Amino acid sequence: MAIGRFTSPPCHRPGIHAVEAVSEHSFPRHSHDQYGIGLIDRGAQRSLSGRGMVEAGAGWTISVNPGELHDGTPIGEQPRAWRMLYFAPDLLAAALHEAGDRGERHPSLASPALLDPRAEAAFERLYGSLTLARGSAAALAGEEALFDLLRIVGACAPLAASLHTASGLARARALIDDEPGQALTLAHLAEAAELSRFQLLRGFSRAYGLTPHAYLLQRRLELARRLLAEGGTLADVACRCGFADQSHMTRLFRRLYGLSPYRYAVSLR
Incomplete structure (x- = not known):
């Protein structure tokens, strides 16, 4: 079988590599040095991963952990098409620690494949912010989408309400209000609120009804x-x-x- 077509759209953030693929190839067992999170756009595949045998079709979010052996075989006669984002281990591990308050050095993504419209929507937003969107708000939108995605794919622990201090969230909102034209990231807002980025994102949404990016x-x-x-x-x-x-x-x-x-x-x- 032919390997297929693989392209790598330019990605606006260091430490993240984007891949778009269309292939009918059956890939033997292999591993990656990075975390991978992707979305199957059409077709379907069967894969034996370190987390068990899974089948995934269009609209399914797929993931792989660093060093995890996995393969991939198309289901049916049509090639499958998918997009992947590969993350430097330290970059995604840091985000997973914030999102789930995990103690291990390299936490694992919990779901090798899942059909969840929330995960699909978060991946689309993240992929678009990294490969298409430009401007100072794109980075903030991408960070929000990443944490939304990790909350689902990574099975992150819910945020404790005691961590959302009203004064900290008010400081973050004031930072936006004072100069909305400035380039802001979740890191800037979290520092002002004295919270982690994930805590800021979840607390802000609950307190004000909008994500920091939407606000x-x-x-x-x-x-x-x-x-x-x-x-x-x-x-x-x-x-x-x-x-x-x-x-x-x-x-x-x-x-x-x-x-x-x-x-x-x-x-x-």
């Missing part, structure tokens, strides 16, 4: 509307508000307010 975008759009009302040009407003470009601002502005920034500015004249 940041809302505040940026509010700022954009104010600057447009003051006579700012579209290009200048997009830059000052931290959007990747003018079209990015326009798309989000229309989604929230029901009209484009241009139409909004014209309506004020």
Whole structure:
């Protein structure tokens, strides 16, 4: 059988490698040095991993731990297509420690394959933020998606409510409110809140009803509307508000307010 087609889209974050594949090949047992989390886009495969025999089809999230022997055989006559993200062990181990408060040096991903729309959606957001999205908010969106994904694939322990201090979360929110156009990451916000990144993400969502990324975008759009009302040009407003470009601002502005920034500015004249 032919091996198939493999491509590696540019990835915006060091320590993470993206792969897109279409193949009907049966792969023998092998291992990777990195953690791998992926999504099967079409077709299906059977794999014997260190966590047992699994079958996965379109919409299934798959994962592999560093050094874990596994194989892969297509099910049916059609090739399967999948996308994978490979993470440097220290990078993902640190995130898993934050997400589940684990004591082991290299914690394991718990689920070799699962069909869960939440995991699929989180992977899509993470993959898009790493390979497609640009701008200062993309990194924050990617971190949120990664922790959402690890919470499901890694079977991370739920966050204890006692860790969400109202004052810490208020400091993180104030950091966004004070200057929504600045580039912020979960690390910046967690430091302000004196919480881990995962604690910040879960606590912020519970306290304010939005993830930090969604809240940041809302505040940026509010700022954009104010600057447009003051006579700012579209290009200048997009830059000052931290959007990747003018079209990015326009798309989000229309989604929230029901009209484009241009139409909004014209309506004020």
